[in-house]
Amino acid sequence: MASVDVTSLLLLGLAALGIVSHNAPVSIAVLLLLLMRLAHLDKWFPVLEQHGLNLGILVLTMGIMAPLASGKMGTDALVRAFTTPASLLAIVVGVFVSYIAGKGVPLMAQNPVVVTGILIGTILGVALFRGVPTGPLIAAGILAVLLGLGKKLG
Known part of the structure; x- marks a missing residue:
């Protein structure tokens, strides 16, 4: 059998x-x-494990910066980002979220079981609560902070 x-x-x-x-x-x-x-093709799994997250962050960062590189986001938009209360708050939130995500990277690298849990939680959030499938890295960062691992890991 x-x-x-x-x-x-x-x-x-x-x-x-x-x-x-x-x-x-x-x-x-x-x-x-x-x-x-x-x-x-199992021999490629260690390469994915070692470099996949960084490659994904690289591609994501390129996607976020593409409007700037293509000229769709001009200097006037950049100036406005520093002149309105909403855009200043957006900058602060962006810094905070990036900081939290940075705490999640080592947690995800050191604890693959957490990655599975976060992935399942993200999928359930999308399926059951009409969530958006973004943020596993942020979720890992929040988890790291909640577990008190922020200082230990990053």
Whole structure:
């Protein structure tokens, strides 16, 4: 009797949750990882584990800065960012969120079980509460601060 591949079943379950919750990035990522497992490309998992988060942050940062680079965000928008109360508050919130996310990076790197929990929580938040599938890194940062790990990890 063939043994059940529990890891592949877990990946399928996460993909199903991603599909049900309309979380395309999670669904695609999980299905690509499952495809890598099925194609016996397991040797690439350590590379993904070591560099995937940094590569993802790099691509995300490029996406955020693209309007500036393309000229869609001109100097007038940059000046306004420092002149209205709402935009000044946005800057403060951006600094705070970036700080919190920075606390999450080491937590996610050192505790893969937490990553799974955050991923499941994010998917459930999208599926059950019409949330938006952003913020696993922020969630990890908040968790690190709540657990009192902020000073230890970062």
